[in-house]
Amino acid sequence: MSDFVIEARGLSKTYQDGQIKVEVLNEVDLAVKPGELVAVIGASGSGKSTLLHLLGGLDKYTAGEVRIVGEEWRTQSEVKRCQLRNEKVGFVYQLHHLLPEFNVLENVCMPLLIAGVEPIVAQEKARAILEKVGLSHRMEHRVGELSGGERQRTAIARALVRQPACVLADEPTGNLDQHTAEKVYDLFVELNRAYQTSLVMVTHDMRLAERLEKVYQIVDKKLIRER
Ligand SMILES: Nc1ncnc2c1ncn2[C@@H]1O[C@H](COP(=O)(O)OP(=O)(O)OP(=O)(O)O)[C@@H](O)[C@H]1O
Ligand SMILES: [Mg+2]
Numbered sequence: 259m260s261d262f263v264i265e266a267r268g269l270s271k272t273y274q275d276g277q278i279k280v281e282v283l284n285e286v287d288l289a290v291k292p293g294e295l296v297a298v299i300g301a302s303g304s305g306k307s308t309l310l311h312l313l314g315g316l317d318k319y320t321a322g323e324v325r326i327v328g329e330e331w332r333t334q335s336e337v338k339r340c341q342l343r344n345e346k347v348g349f350v351y352q353l354h355h356l357l358p359e360f361n362v363l364e365n366v367c368m369p370l371l372i373a374g375v376e377p378i379v380a381q382e383k384a385r386a387i388l389e390k391v392g393l394s395h396r397m398e399h400r401v402g403e404l405s406g407g408e409r410q411r412t413a414i415a416r417a418l419v420r421q422p423a424c425v426l427a428d429e430p431t432g433n434l435d436q437h438t439a440e441k442v443y444d445l446f447v448e449l450n451r452a453y454q455t456s457l458v459m460v461t462h463d464m465r466l467a468e469r470l471e472k473v474y475q476i477v478d479k480k481l482i483r484e485r
Contacts, residue, residue, distance in 0.1 A: 263424045263456045264290040264313055268322035271308055282308050284479035285322065290424065293454045295447065297467035299484070300476035306460040309476065310426045313458065314347045315339050327423050344373055348417030348455070350427040354409050356401045356416070362388065363397040366415045373420065387415045390452070391445055407438035411445065418449055424456040431463060439463065 271283040282305040290296055300306050311317040312324055315331040324331050326346055331339060356365050363384055370380035388397055391411040401409060410430060417425050427446070431439035443466050450457050459470065467473050473484040 261291065262289045263292050263327060264288065264458065265325040266313060266322065269312060269319055269324060270321040271312060272320045281479060286481040288474065288481060290456050290458060292456055293450065294456050294472065295450060295470040296458045297470040297473045298458060298460045298476065299467050299473065304476040305479065306476060307428055310428050310458065310460060314349060314426045315343050344369065345420065346423045348422040348425040350413050350417045350425060350430045352429040352432045354413040356409060356412055358400065358402045361398050361400050362393060362412050365401060365412055366419050369416060369420050384419055387419050390449060391415045407434055407442065410434060410442050414445060418453065418455065421453050422455060424458065427457065427459045429460050429462065431461065431466065439466065
């Protein structure tokens with residue numbers, strides 16, 4: 259077994275649309291330990307979202323390997339990949355991808371119900387994490403009725419409700435004002451401490467990045483350790 263929650267070695271990605279090839283990542287290495295907090299920065303179009311998608315098994319890589327809790331994405335069956343994604347990885351997207359017609363509690367319950375957890379148990383777990391993110395009073399509200407910060411906190415609760423080994427967050431504070439962004443960030447750190455979850459967070463916000471343990475930057479298709 260590997261000591262890392264996420265381990266990428268010689269990871270490369272080239273998109274191909276018809277005749278046009280776009281090389282985005284070239285032999286990138288990254289290893290994330292349990293409980294580690296990692297920031298990824300880089301210019302728009304440098305490949306940050308691409309990297310997160312590859313780490314989370316959402317897209318195919320062109321070369322190299324990516325292991326999640328020691329299992330290589332490429333060598334798993336589609337069924338096993340889904341299982342690993344559901345159990346081990348929590349995604350937080352910049353656009354939160356919540357289900358607008360469902361309420362907050364239902365959105366957070368969803369990953370548990372998909373995993374076959376009994377509805378009563380799912381509700382209990384969802385309520386507990388919603389309390390942690392400060393949304394106890396909004397559980398019955400539909401997502402469409404929430405503020406931006408509340409939606410983001412709902413998305414974080416949903417990503418963490420199964421206590422995944424790692425959370426991959428793509429600019430989770432990108433559309434929030436500085437004050438709310440800081441609060442969302444604090445929440446991440448607090449929940450990471452509570453659950454020993456690793457975090458890889460893409461951000462444009464250098465002030466937030468500076469507060470994480472390690473900072474990487476994507477420059478010219480390479481991932482460079484900044485700090
Ligand atoms: N499906 C795709 N097909 C072809 N090219 C793509 C595809 N997805 C992304 N790209 C290209 O890959 C490059 C990296 O995109 P990516 O979305 O990873 O950048 P990013 O660093 O997340 O940018 P941003 O900060 O703007 O979100 C871009 O040049 C983009 O146009
Ligand atoms: Mg992006």
